[in-house]
Amino acid sequence: MARLSLGIDCGSTTVKGALFDGEKVVASEIMMTSARPAQRMREIYDKLYSGDVGYVVTTGYGRELLPEADRKITEITCHARGAKFLSGGAGGLIDIGGQDCKAVLLDEDGGVRDFLMNDKCAAGTGRFIEMMCRILECDGEELDSFAEKATPVEITSMCTVFAESEIISLLAQGAAREDIAVGVIKSICKRTATFASKLSISEKVFFSGGLARFEVFRKNLEEAMGLPVLTHPHSQLCGAIGAACLGYERMK
Amino acid sequence: MELVKELPEIFDEFSDQRKNSFINAYELKQKGIPFVGSFCTYFPKELPMAMGACGVGLCSSTGETIPEAEKDLPRNLCPLIKASYGFAKTDKCPYFYFSDLIVGETTCDGKKKMYEMMGEFKNVYTMELPNSQNENGRKMYREEIVKFKEKLEDFFGVTITDEQIKEAIHTNNEQRKALKEFYGLQRMDPPPMGGMEMHKVLDGVKFRFDTKKATEDIKALTEKIKAEYDPEKYKGRKRILLTGSPIGCSTEKVVNAIEANGGVVVCYENCGGARSVDELIDEQNPDFYQAMADRYINIPCSCMTPNPGRIELMDRLLTEYKVDGVVEVVLQACHTFNVESYKIKKFVTEERHIPYIFMETDYSSTDAGQVNTRIGAFIEML
Numbered sequence: 001m002a003r004l005s006l007g008i009d010c011g012s013t014t015v016k017g018a019l020f021d022g023e024k025v026v027a028s029e030i031m032m033t034s035a036r037p038a039q040r041m042r043e044i045y046d047k048l049y050s051g052d053v054g055y056v057v058t059t060g061y062g063r064e065l066l067p068e069a070d071r072k073i074t075e076i077t078c079h080a081r082g083a084k085f086l087s088g089g090a091g092g093l094i095d096i097g098g099q100d101c102k103a104v105l106l107d108e109d110g111g112v113r114d115f116l117m118n119d120k121c122a123a124g125t126g127r128f129i130e131m132m133c134r135i136l137e138c139d140g141e142e143l144d145s146f147a148e149k150a151t152p153v154e155i156t157s158m159c160t161v162f163a164e165s166e167i168i169s170l171l172a173q174g175a176a177r178e179d180i181a182v183g184v185i186k187s188i189c190k191r192t193a194t195f196a197s198k199l200s201i202s203e204k205v206f207f208s209g210g211l212a213r214f215e216v217f218r219k220n221l222e223e224a225m226g227l228p229v230l231t232h233p234h235s236q237l238c239g240a241i242g243a244a245c246l247g248y249e250r251m252k
Numbered sequence: 253m254e255l256v257k258e259l260p261e262i263f264d265e266f267s268d269q270r271k272n273s274f275i276n277a278y279e280l281k282q283k284g285i286p287f288v289g290s291f292c293t294y295f296p297k298e299l300p301m302a303m304g305a306c307g308v309g310l311c312s313s314t315g316e317t318i319p320e321a322e323k324d325l326p327r328n329l330c331p332l333i334k335a336s337y338g339f340a341k342t343d344k345c346p347y348f349y350f351s352d353l354i355v356g357e358t359t360c361d362g363k364k365k366m367y368e369m370m371g372e373f374k375n376v377y378t379m380e381l382p383n384s385q386n387e388n389g390r391k392m393y394r395e396e397i398v399k400f401k402e403k404l405e406d407f408f409g410v411t412i413t414d415e416q417i418k419e420a421i422h423t424n425n426e427q428r429k430a431l432k433e434f435y436g437l438q439r440m441d442p443p444p445m446g447g448m449e450m451h452k453v454l455d456g457v458k459f460r461f462d463t464k465k466a467t468e469d470i471k472a473l474t475e476k477i478k479a480e481y482d483p484e485k486y487k488g489r490k491r492i493l494l495t496g497s498p499i500g501c502s503t504e505k506v507v508n509a510i511e512a513n514g515g516v517v518v519c520y521e522n523c524g525g526a527r528s529v530d531e532l533i534d535e536q537n538p539d540f541y542q543a544m545a546d547r548y549i550n551i552p553c554s555c556m557t558p559n560p561g562r563i564e565l566m567d568r569l570l571t572e573y574k575v576d577g578v579v580e581v582v583l584q585a586c587h588t589f590n591v592e593s594y595k596i597k598k599f600v601t602e603e604r605h606i607p608y609i610f611m612e613t614d615y616s617s618t619d620a621g622q623v624n625t626r627i628g629a630f631i632e633m634l
Contacts, residue, residue: 061621061625073632074625074628074629074632075625075629076625076626076628076629076632076633077629077632077633100622111633112629112632112633113633114601114607114633115629115630115633117622117625117626
């Protein structure tokens with residue numbers, strides 16, 4: 001007797017899976033996408049699928065890659081639905097993914113009223129932060145501890161390639177790693193807020209994607225947007241959870 | 253004036269499809285028919301037709317010659333302008349190659365500056381298009397049309413009579429009526445055809461040189477579609493109006509994404525669709541030059557300021573075609589449509605309460621995944 005739905009979100013950096021029983025997420029998985037998105041999706045599927053699963057929804061860039069999927073839904077719709085489940089009543093959503101950034105204006109039912117996706121380049125996305133961490137030789141998990149002691153420097157370039165040379169020249173001028181790191185985070189949050197301002201979100205905002213687990217991002221985004229910004233321990237799974245919720249509704 | 257009658261030296265390097273286009277144009281040129289190339293819908297095509305010349309559209313819609321164009325033009329320029337310049341420079345397009353005279357208009361800034369450069373290696377004539385649809389503008393464009401007629405007479409050594417012009421006005425009006433009837437079929441709910449099929453017909457007619465025959469074919473096609481109407485075929489699809497910059501080969505990716513994700517394009521409010529076909533030339537006006545000027549200058553392109561006609565046209569089309577969502581496609585660095593999108597979005601969403609999405613794109617395929625995701629999410633939202 002089918003009682004579970006499975007959502008798999010194949011993003012550019014990680015593949016996420018979530019198993020949903022109609023009320024809560026009963027199991028989840030996160031794996032690096034690497035160069036084999038189809039294989040990673042299959043691995044997640046094999047780990048989470050069982051005879052209890054009655055509906056499978058795939059989303060994200062790799063959504064076409066799993067033949068077992070009952071339905072493919074874009075990550076915009078899935079993130080919106082996931083945000084409703086995780087936040088219960090946010091008016092907007094910011095998702096900073098590995099290679100893009102989305103802002104969504106939500107309706108009361110977790111549906112999409114309007115949305116924006118950033119331009120073609122990696123400016124202001126997870127890829128940008130990976131680049132920064134590599135140059136600053138910092139482990140991502142250190143970012144929050146940086147924030148406590150940093151006096152952020154101003155970073156003007158948002159192009160991933162130019163920002164790299166800007167960071168290198170700041171290091172050469174003797175700027176501290178944490179000041180540069182928090183400066184970069186601040187500039188990304190400002191950019192994201194400006195980008196999202198076209199949507200006129202007026203209520204609290206849910207923040208999803210891998211970067212949402214860092215308090216320093218949440219806090220700076222909140223400052224830049226001038227609105228309360230919420231996250232959830234499952235923020236990174238938002239798209240997969242949304243896919244599973246939408247699958248569950250279809251199954252019933 | 254000696255007409256260009258021979259094939260280009262690089263002919264053997266072309267693909268079969270392109271060779272065929274060259275051969276078609278070549279055969280017409282062998283009969284001594286001059287070619288007049290044009291870019292914009294403001295081009296009064298009645299005049300070359302009146303002298304028995306072929307009018308051909310030169311707006312280029314593939315990125316093939318952009319690298320060649322970027323040797324002379326800035327990179328961050330509209331792809332349509334770069335591609336058009338590139339095809340002119342490389343002679344890889346039969347219509348550029350065989351055009352004895354190329355006519356531009358002072359529409360957007362990028363185009364009018366590009367025409368100056370193209371004039372260094374092609375016979376380019378630029379008509380001065382006013383920026384505003386006021387009395388001065390109408391008077392001025394009438395003069396420009398008369399001047400263009402004189403240019404044709406002088407350049408080709410012919411005389412164009414009033415009767416020939418009136419006849420050409422009538423012939424083109426008949427084609428406009430047939431096209432309106434054809435695309436008007438999409439008012440049906442569910443629509444009888446796919447938006448891509450409709451686009452191919454609207455685009456293809458620009459390369460049909462026997463206008464009267466093309467009109468008859470469009471009428472026959474309209475009847476055929478009516479007769480074969482299958483309400484099940486596009487049932488349940490979201491009805492999309494496409495607006496913005498001109499679209500062609502490379503930007504058909506947007507139409508494909510719409511139709512692959514549960515939508516169907518029911519109306520084109522762009523250069524290839526209603527924007528350029530909607531209005532007829534007043535055949536009752538004894539001053540036919542003024543009638544032409546009035547009709548052409550009324551085209552609601554974003555290079556006009558202000559441009560209230562676009563909102564008026566959009567308002568009517570949204571109702572007539574029962575539109576569920578509006579997709580605006582703007583070519584990268586197309587400033588006028590990019591800026592005007594603010595007003596269009598405001599009108600569509602706030603006054604008509606219809607969802608709207610803006611997409612900036614170019615002739616590359618780098619954004620194919622993004623285009624598909626955005627359009628998919630937009631249609632899911634409807």
